[in-house]
Amino acid sequence: xxxxxxxxxxxLLGMLALGAATALVLTAINDTLVYFYSPTDIKAKHVxxxxxxxxxxxxEQGSVVKQGEIVRFVVTDLTTTLPxxxxxxxxxxxxxxxxxxxxxxxxxxxxxxxxxxxxxHDEKYMPKEVTEALKQSGRWQxxxxxx
Amino acid sequence: xxxxxxxxxxxxxxxxxxxxxxxxxxxxxxxxxxxxPFGLGPETNLLERTSAxxxxxxxxxxxxxxxxxxxxxxxxxxxxxxxxxxxxxxxxLVIGKVVAHxxxxxxxxxxxxxxxxxxxxxxxxxxxxxxxxxxxGTPTLxxxxxxxxxxxxxxxxxxxxxxxxxLPLYVPVLIFGxxxxxxxxxxxxxxxxxxxxxxxxxxxxxxAPWAAAAALRQALE
Amino acid sequence: MHRFANPxxxxxxxxxxxxxxxxxxxxxxxxxxxxxxxxxxxxxQQGQTVRIMxxxxxxxxxxxxxxxxxxIASAMALIWKHPLADxxxxxxxxxxxxxxxxxxxxxxxxxxxxxxxxxxxxxxxTSMLILFFLYLGYMALANAFDDPTRGAKxxxxxxxxxxxxxxxxxxxxxxxxxxxxPASVTKIGMxxxxxxxxxxxxLMGVGFTTFFVTVLLVRVRSEIMASKIRxxxxxxxxxxxxxxxxxxxxx
Amino acid sequence: xxxxxxxxxxxxxxxxxxxxxxxxxxxxDFQLASGEAxxxxxxxxxxKSSLLRLLAGLLKPAAGRLSWNGAAVADxxxxxxxxxxxxxxxxxxxxxxxxxxxxxxxxxxxxxxxGDEAARMALERFGLWRLHEVPGKxxxxxxxxxxxxxxxxxxxxxVWLLDEPSVxxxxxxxxxxxxxxxxxxxxxxxxILSTHADVDLPGAQALHLDRFAPAPAAAVxxxx
Amino acid sequence: MSSLATxxxxxxxxxxxxxxxxxTAVVMVGLAVSTWRGMKARESELKVxxxxxxxxxxxxxxxxx
Numbered sequence: 001x002x003x004x005x006x007x008x009x010x011x012l013l014g015m016l017a018l019g020a021a022t023a024l025v026l027t028a029i030n031d032t033l034v035y036f037y038s039p040t041d042i043k044a045k046h047v048x049x050x051x052x053x054x055x056x057x058x059x060e061q062g063s064v065v066k067q068g069e070i071v072r073f074v075v076t077d078l079t080t081t082l083p084x085x086x087x088x089x090x091x092x093x094x095x096x097x098x099x100x101x102x103x104x105x106x107x108x109x110x111x112x113x114x115x116x117x118x119x120x121h122d123e124k125y126m127p128k129e130v131t132e133a134l135k136q137s138g139r140w141q142x143x144x145x146x147x
Numbered sequence: 148x149x150x151x152x153x154x155x156x157x158x159x160x161x162x163x164x165x166x167x168x169x170x171x172x173x174x175x176x177x178x179x180x181x182x183x184p185f186g187l188g189p190e191t192n193l194l195e196r197t198s199a200x201x202x203x204x205x206x207x208x209x210x211x212x213x214x215x216x217x218x219x220x221x222x223x224x225x226x227x228x229x230x231x232x233x234x235x236x237x238x239x240l241v242i243g244k245v246v247a248h249x250x251x252x253x254x255x256x257x258x259x260x261x262x263x264x265x266x267x268x269x270x271x272x273x274x275x276x277x278x279x280x281x282x283x284g285t286p287t288l289x290x291x292x293x294x295x296x297x298x299x300x301x302x303x304x305x306x307x308x309x310x311x312x313x314l315p316l317y318v319p320v321l322i323f324g325x326x327x328x329x330x331x332x333x334x335x336x337x338x339x340x341x342x343x344x345x346x347x348x349x350x351x352x353x354x355a356p357w358a359a360a361a362a363l364r365q366a367l368e
Numbered sequence: 369m370h371r372f373a374n375p376x377x378x379x380x381x382x383x384x385x386x387x388x389x390x391x392x393x394x395x396x397x398x399x400x401x402x403x404x405x406x407x408x409x410x411x412x413q414q415g416q417t418v419r420i421m422x423x424x425x426x427x428x429x430x431x432x433x434x435x436x437x438x439x440i441a442s443a444m445a446l447i448w449k450h451p452l453a454d455x456x457x458x459x460x461x462x463x464x465x466x467x468x469x470x471x472x473x474x475x476x477x478x479x480x481x482x483x484x485x486x487x488x489x490x491x492x493x494t495s496m497l498i499l500f501f502l503y504l505g506y507m508a509l510a511n512a513f514d515d516p517t518r519g520a521k522x523x524x525x526x527x528x529x530x531x532x533x534x535x536x537x538x539x540x541x542x543x544x545x546x547x548x549x550p551a552s553v554t555k556i557g558m559x560x561x562x563x564x565x566x567x568x569x570x571l572m573g574v575g576f577t578t579f580f581v582t583v584l585l586v587r588v589r590s591e592i593m594a595s596k597i598r599x600x601x602x603x604x605x606x607x608x609x610x611x612x613x614x615x616x617x618x619x
Numbered sequence: 620x621x622x623x624x625x626x627x628x629x630x631x632x633x634x635x636x637x638x639x640x641x642x643x644x645x646x647x648d649f650q651l652a653s654g655e656a657x658x659x660x661x662x663x664x665x666x667k668s669s670l671l672r673l674l675a676g677l678l679k680p681a682a683g684r685l686s687w688n689g690a691a692v693a694d695x696x697x698x699x700x701x702x703x704x705x706x707x708x709x710x711x712x713x714x715x716x717x718x719x720x721x722x723x724x725x726x727x728x729x730x731x732x733x734g735d736e737a738a739r740m741a742l743e744r745f746g747l748w749r750l751h752e753v754p755g756k757x758x759x760x761x762x763x764x765x766x767x768x769x770x771x772x773x774x775x776x777x778v779w780l781l782d783e784p785s786v787x788x789x790x791x792x793x794x795x796x797x798x799x800x801x802x803x804x805x806x807x808x809x810x811i812l813s814t815h816a817d818v819d820l821p822g823a824q825a826l827h828l829d830r831f832a833p834a835p836a837a838a839v840x841x842x843x
Numbered sequence: 844m845s846s847l848a849t850x851x852x853x854x855x856x857x858x859x860x861x862x863x864x865x866x867t868a869v870v871m872v873g874l875a876v877s878t879w880r881g882m883k884a885r886e887s888e889l890k891v892x893x894x895x896x897x898x899x900x901x902x903x904x905x906x907x908x
């Protein structure tokens with residue numbers, strides 16, 4: 001084998017490794033890597049009470065109940081719902097119908113005890129008047145499903 | 148290929164006769180991990196939950212500890228010039244040195260990790276995944292580290308600089324290493340994370356020696 | 369004598385462009401501030417805090433654009449050995465670091481009222497933070513050698529290694545955690561952002577970019593002069609034998 | 620080893636070297652044929668070491684070209700590396716390896732087929748065979764230098780690039796080195812050598828590097 | 844005046860909005876000033892050196908240009 005051939009061989013080997021690396025990563029992505037779970041995932045997995053995890057979804061319309069410092073609301077992914085309790089100050093962006101990520105644990109009664117609630121805002125930016133005009137003309141579409 | 152084995156044998160022999168490096172790395176690993184229960188309190192739940200993270204972060208720091216020696220000794224005594232003048236690809240020699248480095252530092256870490264996992268009360272389901280992630284992850288650390296080690300040759304305060312350069316690049320390995328173990332402990336599939344770790348190793352295998360060899364040539368100019 | 373391109377041509381070009389970019393910067397940012405702070409409405413959900421976007425988003429753009437500039441300059445420096453490319457890389461780094469820092473801080477100031485936290489270990493935030501560390505590493509490495517050309521070459525290799533790694537880091541933290549909203553302006557044709565808000569954002573974005581170009585040009589000029597100074601010093605050392613001994617070189 | 624090297628030529632054409640941001644030398648030419656030697660002369664900083672590193676391939680010339688039998692050396696770095704031996708200022712000796720291990724490593728790296736016999740002959744030639752099991756850390760400066768020089772014989776290469784090889788050597792060892800160089804040239808090898816002390820190279824060409832130093836203004840001009 | 848006060852209060856988010864803008868201004872102006880100063884310092888240093896170096900007079904227009 002001449003040096004030129006050997007170099008070509010090395011380059012091909014390197015390309016092969018890179019190709020295989022890409023293939024592996026793509027397979028992994030297809031295996032769905034998720035970080036926070038939807039209420040459906042949680043129902044399906046029967047998560048234990050000792051594990052901290054994150055739940056993401058939308059705050060269900062009309063579900064927010066405030067009792068002093070304690071807030072109760074329901075997170076939905078439009079198929080399954082999960083009741084959440086949280087004690088603390090909510091972010092200003094926390095609204096019904098908006099995306100939310102809660103971190104905490106499940107309790108024995110099937111309620112999610114959040115120790116932290118983060119609002120997830122969408123990529124829409126517009127003045128109030130415009131959204132109202134859109135709503136009146138019926139072209140306004142509420143956020144559907146979770147992000 | 149004989150040259151590759153020649154340089155691996157020589158570096159292993161050097162490590163064996165000089166001794167200290169492997170033992171120091173493992174000692175650092177063990178000592179630092181043992182510090183965590185003191186810092187976090189002996190609460191079993193907390194230790195169990197954080198064990199994957201603690202082990203991986205500490206292993207990462209430990210493998211970085213010996214990194215600045217990777218090329219420095221050869222650089223200082225003129226061996227590196229002669230290595231660069233060997234009638235073969237410098238990239239191949241870099242691979243040889245990285246292999247030797249991994250055998251003397253990465254492998255002992257992998258052996259020590261399960262023992263420490265027991266001390267940290269890690270769920271038994273995670274042990275196999277822990278070893279597997281470290282088998283896939285620590286060679287990647289050595290490979291990426293080789294780039295950093297080659298870059299800081301001749302720099303002022305090279306050792307500190309090295310950690311600044313290399314640690315940000317270690318983040319992906321850390322994320323997927325810990326992610327895989329956490330998933331395994333929770334009885335979730337960890338295949339995806341392991342695939343990504345393998346992918347990163349495969350990508351680093353050609354790219355890192357190439358970049359490190361380029362850096363070495365710069366250092367010798 | 370050898371194939372070094374003439375930096376004098378660059379200096380002439382820079383001098384010609386510079387007043388225009390500087391003027392454009394003042395005008396664009398001035399207009400951007402007017403539209404951003406006064407003439408644009410508040411957001412339907414985020415209220416007045418949306419105005420932070422007009423400095424936050426352009427900072428983020430520039431933080432990433434500077435790194436790309438550095439990586440491209442580094443590749444050119446390594447392939448064609450053009451000394452000007454080294455200087456561009458070295459000059460761009462502090463600007464990029466400054467804007468990445470701004471992006472992180474203004475993001476934090478925006479996140480506190482809106483998300484309810486100063487800092488979240490979210491994908492975007494974390495990858496920006498790592499980008500900031502990459503900048504710090506680059507600058508530290510570029511200045512860690514006694515011979516500035518060696519520093520330039522080493523940091524060029526680092527910039528490229530980092531450039532390969534940035535998508536990997538991005539991908540890994542994306543998987544790791546996600547909270548930040550997707551980009552608003554990338555959907556060509558139908559930005560989900562109202563024109564009244566898009567205008568100040570774009571004005572500021574372009575203004576920040578011309579600011580970057582202006583500062584970069586001045587910094588490169590400065591670096592060219594610095595290397596001239598070193599060259600003259602070196603010439604004095606080597607052309608006057610014994611000068612080193614009598615200590616008269618250090619001027 | 621016994622048969623000679625094929626007749627070849629090694630030449631430089633318009634070579635320029637920039638170190639840091641300074642032009643060290645420019646427009647440097649030389650031509651060397653089999654059996655010839657080139658002696659590099661010049662004051663400190665005139666670029667003798669830089670030229671040797673450049674010839675070895677450790678440095679890239681800022682301009683000009685190096686050729687071997689008319690073909691550019693830069694085309695194939697590995698082929699060029701196979702035909703040179705470079706002895707620099709550092710001795711590249713590992714303190715924990717024995718003399719023989721040190722030499723054998725470099726010999727086998729240069730030529731994987733090189734045998735123990737060649738290593739033994741090389742060490743004997745430089746008077747180090749009786750120390751072959753002694754670790755490198757116990758060697759004196761002169762012994763280290765001799766060990767480094769014995770690489771020249773451990774694996775053969777036609778071109779020797781020697782940067783002040785006589786440093787730390789006693790008179791007898793310098794004589795040995797001269798004899799080894801003479802034999803190498805007799806077999807058709809080439810030697811390029813820089814020295815302050817006297818190494819006797821009969822019939823060597825001399826290259827005065829200070830004559831290739833650029834005018835002071837030009838040195839700066841390159842950067843302006 | 845009260846409309847101005849409402850304007851500066853930024854719907855209650857004054858501290859966040861104004862801090863963001865102030866910080867951006869400080870960093871950008873600081874970057875511009877330090878860059879400009881560094882350039883001027885090197886320019887004058889180079890001038891001094893070139894005036895000291897024989898045969899280099901009259902070339903300083905390059906550096907200004």
